Amino acid sequence: MICSLDQLVEKVLSCKKKQKIAVASAQDDNTISAIYRAVNEGFAEGILVGDLSSINETCRKKDIDPSRFSIIGTESDTEAARLAVHLAKTGDADIIMKGLVGTDIFLRAVIDKEKGLLIPGAALAYVGAVEIPSYHKLLFLTDLAVIPFPDMNQKIQMAEYSLEIARTFGIEKPKIALVGASEKVSPHFPNTADYAQMCKMAAEGKFGDCIMDGPLDLFLACDKHSPEIKGVRTPVNGDADILLFPSLESSNPFYKSLMLFAGGEIAGLIRGTTKPVIVMSRSESEKSKYYCIAMSCLMAQN
């Protein structure tokens, strides 16, 4: 079982497979450095798509040998995004990654009905794996980036994506908490009705081998003492592997508070596509980007 982001890297290395990563508008310091590190360690090949002179300039600035990558020149960010998607579509790339292109442009290319990578009928959702000093294991979070207010169908898919990833990390029977403000199903919180139905589906085996419960507040989900203090019986029992959030409004400040105030480190990727898609904000560190690459390689290997 993978219990930390460094163990994730070890696992990917031990598979001795190389994944081809196409980066759209790759002329970004942290992105190139992260890809270079993955290439050097032997689990990735980099296909850098974007402005040729900027890519070469960025490599020079970072003292990176550009001949270690395949580099394809494009005229615009839109073209770079489309080409990266095309490479994945045709099998020339296993993973695509956003570089210095805007998320809108990049995702538009990803979800294009004919030329994109979206699985028909699937929702795109971001699943993150966070390592937090104050938690006893990795915590998977969804959705962190795409769906502002997921409906029930989207929540079901978010659950499926995160369960698949948790299982790939070696957690046989993941515990998934459907996060709310309290443990009570209430008409004031429409999400809690979705949660109740999903738990019923889980009991019927819809989500495979897992433990699902919700609504649960964060304490009941993650604090081992909380179920007893509150007198609430829940099979998740303060030991959640996965937190599924009702909105981006709640998940976004949550994971950012972990990063900024609780010493958290995150890796993540977008699901709902035929190949893993990495979208990270420009401001993310090289290390975060590197972990994202490792996580996507793990998912591509399996």
Place this chain on the structure above:
Amino acid sequence: MVLKSLSDLRKIVAGGPMRKLVLAAAQDQHSLGAVIRAWKDNIIEPILIGDKEGIQNICASNNYDIEGLRIIHEPDMDMAVEMSVKMVSNKQADVLMKGKIGTSTLLKHVLNKEWGLRTGSLLSHFALFEVDTYHKVIAVTDVAMNIAPTLKDKISIINNSVSCLTKLGYVMPKVAVLGAVEMVNESMEATLDAALLSKMNQRDQIKNCIIDGPLAFDNAVSLESAQHKGIRSEVAGDTDLLLMPDIEVGNVLYKSLVFFAKAKVAAVILGARVPIVLTSRSDSEQAKYDSILLSAAASK
């Protein structure tokens, strides 16, 4: 003045007259310890209303020395609450605290039209967090009271909080209106409200503070993040008060700060004639104590 830590509240309390705190239905294991500790530390003068024998038994089994403590015997819980609230409305007490009764029972009496503690303002929850990784205390509202505040509610919530911060010594506190993103997005109502609140603040419709929003959490508390995004804002990276879009978001953030970031927290209900302390079983002993401290400091 800006609070660097929750213990700074001690300085505020030390400057003024002793505040009287009335504990409603005081036969409560979970609040008595903190109240007695605050009493011994000269932060408040408690008045315990409730079942005298129950109170004495709890104190005896915990070895609390209650010599000189004022206890009013009222075994009926509902009556005890009513008496407590009336004591506040008669200006015989400065702070109200919930003992062994449900929050809704307490609020029913607080909102009583005849002798309740209404001020015309909305009641709202206000919490102060001390986190090692932020350069000062950060206030967050509303994480526990208002489920889905409207724009009008949000104005009241800000006014309650700013008025409290002002009592704590803040001048023009910086208010960040939280969103999932820092852009106004027509499909996320919180970002629209944030834009309106910011503009209303510019036009002096909401006074005594500087409001900016929407700001995503990282922009609100990290100047580096804000600069990375090219956000120009007086508030970004230096937030004193963070306004939540709704309780679902607030609850998650509050618990994240307490559980994952190991924050110290103090909380109080604002908008009534006096601060109200509502602590729950899951609050630590220290959090209960700090909440009493906050309520005393905010009851000027």
